[in-house]
Amino acid sequence: MTESGEIGPWSSGQSAGRHPQHHPSDALLVGYGAGGLGEGLSLAVALHLAACPECRAALADIQAVGGALLDDLPPEPLERLTLADTLARLDREGCAAPPRRRCRPEEAGTPDLLRPYIGSLAAVPWQRLAPGVRRAELLPRTARGGCAQLLRIAPGTALPHHGHGGLELTLVLAGSFSDELGRYVAGDIAEADGDVRHQPIADSHEECLCLIATEAPLRFTGLMGRLMQPFIGL
Template identity: 40%
Template sequence: MSVHHHLDAASLMRYAAGDLDPAFAIVVASHLAMCDECREAVRLAEAIGGACLTDVPEAALSEGSFTRLSRMIDTETDDGAVKTVAGVKDADRVDGEVPLPLRSLIGESLDEVPWRLVVPGVHRHRIEMADSQSSLFLLKIGSGRKMPEHGHGGTEMTLILRGSYSDTFGRFSRGDVADLDEHVEHQPVVDSDDPCICLVATEEPTRFKGVVSRLMQPLVGI
């Protein structure tokens, strides 16, 4: 798979350090399953972090630390959270349309997702994430559709799973990820024959520029 748009270095470092919100960690893990370059960058970051830990002075643990850690591991293992957001190994690389880190949340087929129509030509499927302060959802945008010009209230990551779109930053197709912050404004246009299906994590609601788009935002929920 040829990936042209990659994750920001800061996002890769935060993922390697386990410092990302769970919604964003799902997008990163899904991209890693599709991108050799970013997967290798995470491995390097993890190796650097491990080397730094060897130089940290030893410190005494508080009473009951091991018990609390064991309880956390047991809880996460039971609900599958660790499997979902853990670092992607070679065996986890995508062998279908849905990356492995995403399958436990939506299944193995994008065509079987229970989409909800939000406006003509645009469907959404919200993904519930426990312990996440951000929103995670799938968007399906019809061929030739142009999204309203908009910015972002915070960080937003968009991973393309099917189809493609173009904006001021270039053309984004399967495996590409847009790692954007609150300073970015753009207007994606779907330029593929098939609808463009994206996995999106966002800290804050989208900031639409047009009056009509702003009025409709509470109904659209994006």
């Protein structure tokens, strides 16, 4: 990530000619295609799809299969509505499309999908969590305890070792990190569930910028992690 807040080639859906190597599971793509994921998880998957032609093709196949299955279902009788009924429903539900948000010049370099949440990466109000770790909230915590936020992790900095109370998706926007499962660079997505325990560490000379979306609070395993959890917000 540059000093201007831009994240380089990933913002155009490419990473120096490299396609992502870590992808969502088939089950996750099915859930995304069916609209069954929460907003934070969906945002992480959508950002990966923007960088990954392989997963875009896989999602198209999933949606084609789903469409074929729907075609095989017997048709349902259409509801009989008069013109007056239709106009009344439009008045109740509203039919005006929401205004499209124009991109300001200072938002250049920020992925399109993030602009509605943060505007520009260069203007994000980062909060210091610990030495070498800063965060910015994207979505408030849900009733179940899930959330979505951006993290900036300085080179060589490790997050506390932890498990998961539900699904956790980590989408790398810039830099890289490693954990017990592999190494992840820009465009890669890490998928961890309740069976996974790991300790991500920023492993390159540049800071790691990532989006983390969770279904439920993390389960920190060490004393320091448990003490920090109320402040980390994960």
